[in-house]
Amino acid sequence: MVIACTRDCYDTCIFNEKYEPLKVFPINGFTCARGRADLIRNERNRITSAYVDGRETDVNDTIKYAARLLKEELKKNPAKVLRTDYDGNQGLLTWHYPDRFFNVINASQTDRSICSSEGHSAISAHYGTSMGALPEEFPKYNAAVFWAFPASISAPHIWVLFVRKFKVSIDVRLSDAAKKSDKAIIIRPGTDVFLALGVIKVIIEDGLIEGKVKHLEELAKYVSNFSLEYLSKVSGVSINDIRWLAEFYHERKPLTLIGFALGRSLNGGDAIGVISIIPALVGLRRGYYYSNSLGWGIDFDYLRGLHMAKSSRVIPMAEFGEYIEHGEINVVYVWNENPVLTLPGGDRLIEAVREGRVRLIVHDPYWSETAKLADVVIPAQTFLEKYDVVYSYWHDYLVYNEPIRPAIGITEVELVRSLAKELGINHPLLLEDPWNAVDKAIRPTGVTISELRERKIIKMRPRYLPADEPDALPLPNPVEPEPLNRDEVYLVFASHPLYTNTQFREVYGTLEPIIHTHDYEGVVILESKYGKVKVKAVKDPNVPPGVGFIYKSSLIDLDGKPINSIIEPIKGKYAGTPKLNGIKVRIIKT
Structure with a gap:
């Protein structure tokens, strides 16, 4: 008898009838704090x-x-x-x-x-599918770039495969994953596509190309329109770090892991699509991972x-x-x-x-x-x-789920x-x-x-593999984030290690509505074009100026109002994904 954690999570752990995680790759006999709490929560x-x-x-x-x-x-x-x-x-x-x-x-x-629709559509536009690297391929990489992907919290089974390998984290704040990485690159919210274009520009113009990409000439002409000075200014990433990242791709051939949160930000689809092209330019076949559910x-x-x-x-x-x-x-x-x-x-x-x-x-x-x-x-x-059949958007097991309660x-x-x-x-x-x-x-x-039913867990055969030679088209059409005025920040949301969205408050309690900022302290009002909510502000040295982050499991303000009430009805251009990250809010001290 087996049972799979059916939660919206990369890992999709598989357990025996005693609810002990199986010691098979990539479950590897451990689970997270949420998985350990499920029997209690039930x-x-x-x-x-x-x-x-x-x-x-x-x-x-x-x-x-x-x-x-x-x-x-x-x-x-x-x-x-x-x-x-x-x-x-x-x-x-x-x-x-x-x-x-x-x-x-x-x-x-x-x-x-x-969640993931924006990235699925964006990557498919280049590769014909969003299918990327398989778990069995992860160990062959000696380095990884976690791009807007705080995997140490949101995908611990992926993270553990790279614990002893060189890791780069690209994020809008110094997240747990960024702290544990060998190099952290902090970027302005909504500007990842500009950093990716800078990396591609260096790879092309410095002669670092080792792979094949269709319509490479159009891509080269496109990136030539941007100076590194401009891309650095918009993204907040230094020219030295842009060059370092391009050379890192060329020399170390890392696996690029792209987070879902990116698709919920300004230029999100364009960013994911452009980022997925970088591994192909340095000769990596299927050198990215986003989500494999549609493959x-x-x-x-x-x-x-x-x-x-x-x-x-x-x-x-x-x-x-x-x-x-x-x-x-x-x-x-x-x-x-x-x-x-x-x-x-x-x-x-x-x-x-x-x-x-x-x-x-x-x-x-x-x-x-x-x-x-x-x-x-x-x-x-x-x-x-209950009985069900469970799949993962990371590993390749299909599971026959059987009840144990x-x-x-x-x-x-x-x-x-x-x-x-x-x-x-x-x-x-x-x-x-x-x-x-x-x-x-x-x-x-x-x-x-x-x-x-007989075997309980079976490996699937991927049906839709990405093209060996992706298409650089469509080219992105990014816009710069709106400039911040006084007392404004870009609001972003992050995963918490004890919660999956609104689940597990039965075990770990309700999170206090806290916005982590570089400069603010005390009870404040967050005001967007769409509404207002009241939260507690806490100074956090890991958050750069102009950014505020809230754990996405803390979704009720101090007056009992949903924090999502300040989210503006803005859609992504590839799949209509809501723009949840990078919304500009004004902080009003009470």
């Missing part, structure tokens, strides 16, 4: 009954009530029913299969762009039923609050996500539900802020309590099929056996569900 803050308008109700009656809510709105306008979900649980049945129901009823959906060949579209039904409308996560505020949505159905705290404009959802303008249905194992707000609450099972609540599959029955829907997508759907979805990886 017993706390659980939703154990169904609720309607704050009253405890029978689960079956609640499902019938939810179905009536949906039916009434579907008669008027299916597009005003929005389902929103994300990667709270990475199981194929938990996350992807339920979409079939919502596609059949023609509801709206979010674009699921908040295994898993047919997510089939699982979601897109071959037979589609949503009526796709709403950008960046504009979630805007759609709610402007009356574009009347019913919101949430699973696998806590949008009140994680989506831009979560405060707009709070207002709309409290005023009765939006009806909120939530299926969740825990009493999240979104569940506490909901009109209808239905208890869900955790990954420790008694079930509380119902699964996502059971719920959507029950809702379909109440609505009288007999669509083939929902009549197909869910395990048959999973079997068809994973077959392109070289694995069948029968084999997986």
Whole structure:
């Protein structure tokens, strides 16, 4: 028996029935503080009954009530029913299969762009896929560049593979990873693309090219338009460090690991795309890593039923609050996500539900802020309590997840099929056996569900490998960050070692809303073009002037307001990813 941690995490640790991490590469027999706390968390803050308008109700009656809510709105306008979900649980049945129901009823959906979409699209534009280096290839590198990737916190199993090797960290502050690296390069938020162009300029113009890239002449002509003085000024990185980094790439041939946070910043897609080209210029084949989830060949579209039904409308996560505020949505159905705290404009959802303008249905194992707000609450099972198939966006194991704890609540599959029955829907997508759907979805990886049930964990064969000769096109079109005025900083968010987004507060408590800055101390107001929140400012010598960072697990301000309420509805140009990092805020002392 095995079980996999299904959390939105690179490592996707695999455990035995005693919840001990397996001693197989790259799990290597250890897990993080979150993984160690899961058995404790599983017993706390659980939703154990169904609720309607704050009253405890029978689960079956609640499902019938939810179905009536949906039916009434579907008669008027299916597009005003929005389902929103994300990667709270990475199981194929938990996350992807339920979409079939919502596609059949023609509801709206979010674009699921908040995390890695921008980088997937940007890298694919150059390589035809975002697939990069495999875990088995990591040990062959004697050096690594962690670009906007604080892996010592957010990906400890990746980090440990480079503990004894030369590491470079590029970040907007002196993060834990930067402190533990052999060299740290501190950059201004939103300017990574300018640093990458500087590195490419030196590699090309100093004759350091050893690899092949299509349209190299166009790239060379493009970077010739920028002086190193200009690129240094914009990025805040010295010319000496730009040259050093280019020569380091040429001499040491490091693996480049690119963080998701970069895609949520100004010029994020362009930065990720340009950075991914650097290894190819120095002769490295597949010399980068971003996320491999789209390279295994898993047919997510089939699982979601897109071959037979589609949503009526796709709403950008960046504009979630805007759609709610402007009356574009009347019913919101949430699973696998806590949008009140994680989506831009979560405060707009709070207002709309409290005023009765939006009806909120939530299926969740825990009493999240979104569940506490909901009109209808239905208890869900955790990954420790149900069967599923789990994949990783780093390692190449597919896992047959088996329960090790008694079930509380119902699964996502059971719920959507029950809702379909109440609505009288007999669509083939929902009549197909869910395990048959999973079997068809994973077959392109070289694995069948029968084999997986027998062997428990099986290595996948990557189906979509990057081109050996990437294309330098499209060329970037970067913009400089807006200049800061007095008492302004660029706000960025960072991972905390004890939390995964809003999870694990049941074990480790709620984080105090603190902005770490170079210059400010005490209670302050953070004001953007979009709103205000109240937080505590703490001076931190690891944060440069003009930057403020907040742990992204600390998402409620001192007055109980979501910090995401100050995030402006700005979309990335490749996949529409919300711009969460680098938002300019004014600090007002109270």
